[in-house]
Amino acid sequence: MSDDLRHLSGLPVVIGSGLAGLTTAWALAPHDCVLVTAGELTQAAASMWAQGGIAAALSGDDSTSLHAADTRRAGAQIGDTRTIRRITDAAPDVVRLLADLGVPFDRTTEGVFDLALEGGHSRSRVAHCGDSSGATITSTLAGIVRRMPHVTTLAGFSLRRLLTTDGAISGVELTSPNGESVVLQTNRVVLATGGMGGLWSHTTNPSTALGQGVAVAARVGARIDDLHLVQFHPTALDVPADPNPLLTEALRGAGALLLADGERFVHELQPRDVVAAAVWEQLDAGRRVHLDARAIPSVETRFAGVCASCAAHGLDITRDLLPVRPALHYAMGGVSVDEHARTTVPGLWAVGEVSRTGLHGANRLASNSLLEAVVTARAAAADVRDCSSGGWHPDLLRADPATVVGRSLTVSAHLPRVRQILSRACGVVRDGSTLEDAVDELSTMRSDDAGYVAWLIARSALLHPFSVGAHRRSDDRTAAEKCSAQGVFA
Structure with missing residues (x-):
């Protein structure tokens, strides 16, 4: 290790600067930690691209029980009931916490949260910041973390591999901005590396989302589950772009319709797996599928980001039908963790999309991902702070040796x-x-x-x-x- 990094030895290391990584670093205060990011803070983080917002039962006609029921129903009834209740119960406080931290959620004229309706939800419950919620929330956290003296940020450093001794984490090997190998000795690592959508040709993910967190964790014996459960967003803009621009689900919640050769063919607010399969069926039959958002009132101001994205490809959302196709959007599976975000490898936690918590079951409910990122990150930070040399006993099965x-x-x-x-x-x-x-x-x-x-x-x-x-x-x-x-x- 170079002399200028030697003072970091032994500190907890957080890998990734999307919402999950930033929240972990923030929540570790006042304990010192290292935040590793391949670019600058938030650069290439998928949470910056999230358009919808954060789902939470905040209205008088809603409840955390309804949110939990919708989450499990959207997940084909195979999500973990305890995890679903734990995370949906925390959701209202998460939104209020973020608002207190300075996130400018949209409000009604009465000053309460303006809540949007999205597919799979039985109530309007998505707190949002226009149609760039992920960027606004994540940037707000990044601004706070930059000013926190307990966080040492290593920008331009990328993760190469995890190091273990007797099966437990003992360090991380990084690649420095000049290409040199750097080893940080630590017995506490939090993976917040995001998803793996960049492994598909049609994706709404950053090109850097290649599942590296899953790879490095699996190679040291962490249990991995449900990697076959990946979500295709039904309304990616079908233009020659890589990645495909996303047309937020909130458009359909506001009244946009899906048309195949001009005819409506699906109820647009069903869970994403159902709508994506219906769109794929039409495309496979040789039909053209479009999203019609022309009748949405004030669409150009309510969805300014989408309008700009469409305009970049010569489309006017107020006048044109928008060609769409399913594109890889989110991984429900990943590195298996318990309620404290612990993996099966002592000293290794995983938060955000890289983790498999059981919240999403076989299909993620819209706008539950940013919620999961915050809740799992706070749980990991609390556990990292309290972690001692005692036992490491997550309630998880061991990894399949054939996968290591x-x-x-x-x-x-x-x-x-x-x-x-x-x-x-x-x-x-x-x-x-x-x-x-x-x-x-x-x-x-x-x-x-x-x-x-x-x-x-x-x-x-x-x-x-x-x-x-x-x-x-x-x-x-x-x-x-x-x-x-x-x-x-x-």
């Missing part, structure tokens, strides 16, 4: 091919034979982190032959026919 594979430190040469394979085999609809071929080909790429995560995803999809939520197997006939019928507009 070593790595090469060479730069990836497989990403374009990985994206092709996953897009073909692990799209909106999957089948066994295509997945078998994908697993076989990706098994030769596992020394590379992107190839390794892709192999874990395809392997997980192959090992789950029945359709549930966002995981739809065309060779599971009964479930496939049922899912297809759900998407039809009646």
